[in-house]
Amino acid sequence: MKEYQELWDNTLIELSKSYSEDTFNEIFSDVKKVVKFQNGLISVLAPNVFIKTKINKIYIFRIQEILNSLSKEQLRVKFVTAEEITEPVIAQIEPDKVNRMFESNLSSNYSFESFVVGESNILSYRMAMKVAEQPAEVANPLYIFGGVGLGKTHLMQAIGNYMLDKDVNRRILYAQANTFIVDYSKATQSGDMRSFEEKYNNLDALLVDDIQMLEIGKKSQQEFFKLFNDMYHNKKQIIITSDCPADQLKGIMDRLTSRFSWGLTVDIKSPDLKHRVNILKRKVLEQSDKIIEDDVLEYIASNYTNNIRELEGGFNRVLFYGITMNMEININLAKEALAPLLKNRKQNGDNDTYERLMSVIADTYNITIADLLSNQRNSKYVLPRHITMYLLKNIFNLPYKKIGNLLGGRDHSTVLAGCAKIEQELKINNELKMAINSITKKVQ
Ligand code: ADP
Numbered sequence: 469m470k471e472y473q474e475l476w477d478n479t480l481i482e483l484s485k486s487y488s489e490d491t492f493n494e495i496f497s498d499v500k501k502v503v504k505f506q507n508g509l510i511s512v513l514a515p516n517v518f519i520k521t522k523i524n525k526i527y528i529f530r531i532q533e534i535l536n537s538l539s540k541e542q543l544r545v546k547f548v549t550a551e552e553i554t555e556p557v558i559a560q561i562e563p564d565k566v567n568r569m570f571e572s573n574l575s576s577n578y579s580f581e582s583f584v585v586g587e588s589n590i591l592s593y594r595m596a597m598k599v600a601e602q603p604a605e606v607a608n609p610l611y612i613f614g615g616v617g618l619g620k621t622h623l624m625q626a627i628g629n630y631m632l633d634k635d636v637n638r639r640i641l642y643a644q645a646n647t648f649i650v651d652y653s654k655a656t657q658s659g660d661m662r663s664f665e666e667k668y669n670n671l672d673a674l675l676v677d678d679i680q681m682l683e684i685g686k687k688s689q690q691e692f693f694k695l696f697n698d699m700y701h702n703k704k705q706i707i708i709t710s711d712c713p714a715d716q717l718k719g720i721m722d723r724l725t726s727r728f729s730w731g732l733t734v735d736i737k738s739p740d741l742k743h744r745v746n747i748l749k750r751k752v753l754e755q756s757d758k759i760i761e762d763d764v765l766e767y768i769a770s771n772y773t774n775n776i777r778e779l780e781g782g783f784n785r786v787l788f789y790g791i792t793m794n795m796e797i798n799i800n801l802a803k804e805a806l807a808p809l810l811k812n813r814k815q816n817g818d819n820d821t822y823e824r825l826m827s828v829i830a831d832t833y834n835i836t837i838a839d840l841l842s843n844q845r846n847s848k849y850v851l852p853r854h855i856t857m858y859l860l861k862n863i864f865n866l867p868y869k870k871i872g873n874l875l876g877g878r879d880h881s882t883v884l885a886g887c888a889k890i891e892q893e894l895k896i897n898n899e900l901k902m903a904i905n906s907i908t909k910k911v912q
């Protein structure tokens with residue numbers, strides 16, 4: 469037990485280096501005592517449910533990382549309150565910490581700590597951090613755009629939560645663009661603007677999600693224009709998300725969209741395979757007390773390439789399947805759990821499916837889908853391109869012409885030659901055989 473107490477003491481030292489002094493003191497100052505050790509699970513006493521929940525939601529990933537780096541054993545950590553443990557423990561509980569809950573419409577799940585960073589979002593993440601640290605000073609407005617399910621709402625709310633964490637009295641409002649329209653229409657219809665003004669005036673930060681929706685409310689655009697100017701001139705932070713860059717927004721007045729580029733625009737792209745696996749690893753730590761092997765996570769991740777919400781859905785399905793069937797979560801179970809969904813997709817044979825195959829191949833060879841489609845003749849690109857042709861033919865039985873189209877407009881004889889090359893090579897090259905097998909497994 470003593471060695472685990474020591475391990476936890478050292479973990480705390482590392483944690484104090486990872487977070488600001490304020491954060492560390494607020495969260496970890498009373499999380500000192502190891503109360504139990506059993507089967508690789510260290511139980512640490514938390515002073516109250518609030519701290520415990522906060523650690524489990526926000527800090528657990530970093531904690532686990534530190535523990536893994538400090539110990540050779542595969543250890544896990546759990547936080548318990550005094551009420552949860554049977555042995556008498558002398559705990560110093562500070563109940564008034566519970567009262568620090570703020571009134572806000574942000575979701576506390578969306579934090580910077582729970583946002584897994586990779587190449588596709590690192591720039592947006594860094595800028596978001598800067599904005600959160602110095603609101604209205606570094607970028608106003610901050611305009612975040614990207615495809616569905618890639619983390620725009622998460623990142624935007626992480627900024628809000630961070631600002632609130634620094635100062636609980638800040639007035640921060642999250643509003644979807646449609647909510648703004650609905651609020652404004654209600655106010656004008658009833659002729660009573662008071663509750664609208666109460667909600668939207670005097671804010672320290674306004675987070676408007678999915679601004680493209682503003683298209684449907686012309687009058688609301690005028691009102692938003694006023695609000696925007698007001699906040700901008702009063703040096704209050706505005707954060708906007710959208711499915712496209714500001715200059716491509718349709719049906720929104722120019723004087724508004726041009727203001728959106730006054731500050732800074734950042735975008736979030738689709739995560740690569742490694743990044744997607746990291747996102748799942750984080751979910752494992754958050755949600756499951758089971759250890760799930762990397763090959764299972766890779767299998768799930770390779771089937772969901774461009775929507776993190778769907779990736780999470782796939783993961784939850786596998787987890788749920790394992791729990792309800794009371795079976796070990798391994799690759800076979802994952803395949804079984806996802807089969808109905810994936811089969812559906814494959815039969816649809818839509819571009820998404822082909823893109824998924826390309827993404828798996830690109831990830832395997834450490835290049836991008838754009839490289840696959842390009843005309844670059846370097847062997848680094850040519851082999852994966854030929855493999856793509858070969859697998860589009862063999863898995864989906866697509867006509868050569870269609871494959872050529874999918875691969876950036878190549879003609880049918882080029883595709884035929886590419887497929888033949890791989891077939892020849894497969895007869896003598898075992899490594900290639902293994903690579904193709906593993907790619908095929910991931911997409912089937
Ligand atoms: P968007 O607003 O772009 O459609 P969301 O922010 O709603 O996407 O993200 C969809 C889901 O994926 C959410 O549950 C979110 O927490 C999760 N998510 C997105 N990006 C990340 C990330 N980088 N790390 C961890 N979870 C993420």
Ligand code: MG
Pocket residue numbers: 620621622677
């Ligand atoms: Mg969103």
